[in-house]
Amino acid sequence: MSGFSALDHAMMRRALALAERGLYTTTPNPRVGCVLARDGVIVGEGWHEKPGAPHAEANALASAGPAARGATAYVSLEPCNHHGRTPPCSAALAAAGVARVVSAVRDPNPLARDGSDALAAAGIQAEVGLLQEEARELNIGFLSRMTRARPWVRMKIAATLDGRTALADGRSQWITGAEARKDGHRWRARACAILTGIGTLKADDPQLSVREVETPRQPLRVVVDSRLEIPANARILRGGNVLLFCAVEPKRDVKGAEPIVLPNAAGKVELPAMLAELARRGVNELHVEAGLRLNGSLVREGCVDEFLIYLNPSFLGDAAQGMLDLPPFESLDQRPRLELRSVERIGEDLRILARPV
Numbered sequence: 001m002s003g004f005s006a007l008d009h010a011m012m013r014r015a016l017a018l019a020e021r022g023l024y025t026t027t028p029n030p031r032v033g034c035v036l037a038r039d040g041v042i043v044g045e046g047w048h049e050k051p052g053a054p055h056a057e058a059n060a061l062a063s064a065g066p067a068a069r070g071a072t073a074y075v076s077l078e079p080c081n082h083h084g085r086t087p088p089c090s091a092a093l094a095a096a097g098v099a100r101v102v103s104a105v106r107d108p109n110p111l112a113r114d115g116s117d118a119l120a121a122a123g124i125q126a127e128v129g130l131l132q133e134e135a136r137e138l139n140i141g142f143l144s145r146m147t148r149a150r151p152w153v154r155m156k157i158a159a160t161l162d163g164r165t166a167l168a169d170g171r172s173q174w175i176t177g178a179e180a181r182k183d184g185h186r187w188r189a190r191a192c193a194i195l196t197g198i199g200t201l202k203a204d205d206p207q208l209s210v211r212e213v214e215t216p217r218q219p220l221r222v223v224v225d226s227r228l229e230i231p232a233n234a235r236i237l238r239g240g241n242v243l244l245f246c247a248v249e250p251k252r253d254v255k256g257a258e259p260i261v262l263p264n265a266a267g268k269v270e271l272p273a274m275l276a277e278l279a280r281r282g283v284n285e286l287h288v289e290a291g292l293r294l295n296g297s298l299v300r301e302g303c304v305d306e307f308l309i310y311l312n313p314s315f316l317g318d319a320a321q322g323m324l325d326l327p328p329f330e331s332l333d334q335r336p337r338l339e340l341r342s343v344e345r346i347g348e349d350l351r352i353l354a355r356p357v
């Protein structure tokens with residue numbers, strides 16, 4: 001898109017920064033920010049804080065008051081066009097006399113989309129596509145759930161430089177340094193759910209909660225436990241809010257957890273069906289922290305969209321566990337390839353973000 005001015009870009013950047021304030025709180029809704037500007041001056045702004053709270057546009061209109069008349073609205077996601085828990089933002093913008101609406105991305109939600117068309121029909125100049133890439137990244141999980149009916153799956157792995165993630169017995173805690181761990185908690189906090197497997201649960205007994213960053217909300221915890229072996233006193237069960245995906249009918253109640261039976265032909269959990277179920281429950285971003293077996297199964301079944309890998313400058317040697325349990329390849333060409341998105345030093349460790357190509 002080339003029809004946008006430098007001012008348009010600056011205003012949309014502001015809208016995206018506002019949207020980001022909802023990073024930990026808007027789920028299952030998207031993160032949205034809105035700026036109202038007239039003659040290059042911001043007259044109102046707002047963002048969506050959490051489900052049930054006003055949308056970004058409504059907050060921006062409220063802060064602008066009568067100054068919204070004739071203004072341009074910059075919204076990081078196309079204004080909604082339906083009566084949900086709040087009235088449609090397209091109508092609210094039109095009623096306030098806004099002259100032009102610029103959206104970063106189209107709303108893929110079939111219930112809410114076509115806000116730009118409604119605005120255009122009301123005689124308002126409606127444009128889409130400014131800073132589209134940035135806006136997509138911010139709501140990558142919401143967009144995934146709306147367009148693919150599955151969450152955006154981000155697999156976190158902490159490993160040594162020789163790619164080892166745990167001792168031979170599965171113990172894996174504290175491979176990376178304090179700063180990397182804190183960074184990892186930020187990624188947990190933005191996720192709607194955190195997934196692990198029964199192997200990691202038995203070896204480490206993790207809580208899988210967000211602890212090192214401030215957040216008003218704890219993600220849902222999800223465990224893949226084919227044979228329902230979770231110990232009744234597992235730490236993850238203490239706070240409740242746990243989904244247990246298994247392949248057998250539960251013979252006992254697991255206090256603090258809801259079991260979901262989804263077997264595949266091999267007697268394991270049907271992972272793609274699990275993703276569909278999580279999407280149905282409103283999970284936008286799924287953060288995986290599991291061991292080599294579940295990691296391998298997820299990769300083999302095409303269930304991973306992104307890898308978040310922390311590498312500690314140390315070695316554990318070949319007796320220790322690797323990242324992924326994959327079947328042997330016959331040639332190097334068969335290996336799964338990734339594209340690097342970013343490489344950063346976090347404290348003493350290296351953080352790599354990469355996506356399958």
Ligand SMILES: [Zn+2]
Pocket residue numbers: 055056057079080081087088089090
């Ligand atoms: Zn809205």
